[in-house]
Amino acid sequence: MVRAPCCDKMGMKKGPWTEEEDQILVSYIQTHGLMRCGKSCRLRWMNYLRPDIKRGNFSEEEEEAIISLHQLLGNRWSAIAARLPGRTDNEIKNPKEKKASTEADLESFFLRTSAGAERRAGNPPTSPRQSCSEVSSLTATTAGESAGTNGINESFWEDALAMDGSVTSMDFPSEFQGSSFSPEEDDVDFWLNVLRDAGDMSEMLAS
DNA sequence: AAGAGTTTCAACCGCCGTTCA
């Protein structure tokens, strides 16, 4: 599998430099005397100068998304940033200590989720088997293709279901066991919806 | 007012995967 070049994503040209492009670059450097390596220029552009960069504080929604995605993806800052338009990986990882690194913050976020409401109310976890089977049926109908191409293993399910707080990894869908998995960026929204639905179903089952 | 301590965040580093000659 070959990752699509960034140039394709951004509508930029790729491939060998032309004579004309070389001349433009040379004259620019001679005129402006920019003594920066390409890597440094790229970083500056990507993290600061890009016109679509969104500056300023994170909204509450963005903070919650970051916390959720961090639980789901770990320290894959670029993958998290890809789900937050206008935000950079640098911006997200820099204040991470204040976002989700403390138990208190995680608990605070958790208590705002549907499953957290159960925990807050002191209710015992609902049936893991029922909840998990609900999740598995969701994945079977909605994520059939992506499961086939990505593969999903136990650790993903443990991480994902742990977010709900009321289900365990006791009985993962058998078709997902034993295969390797690395969530694709494009699947994150899907998995967040799965987790959200799992929380909602736990409440339904408990009532 | 000023020095110490803390926080913020842009920039850098090094590694790894991809591309291309």
Next chain:
DNA sequence: GTGAACGGCGGTTGAAACTCT
């Protein structure tokens, strides 16, 4: 097929800004 260059990433650093005493 191979090696150098490049791009992208996560982790880290350090200077500036801010807060506290």
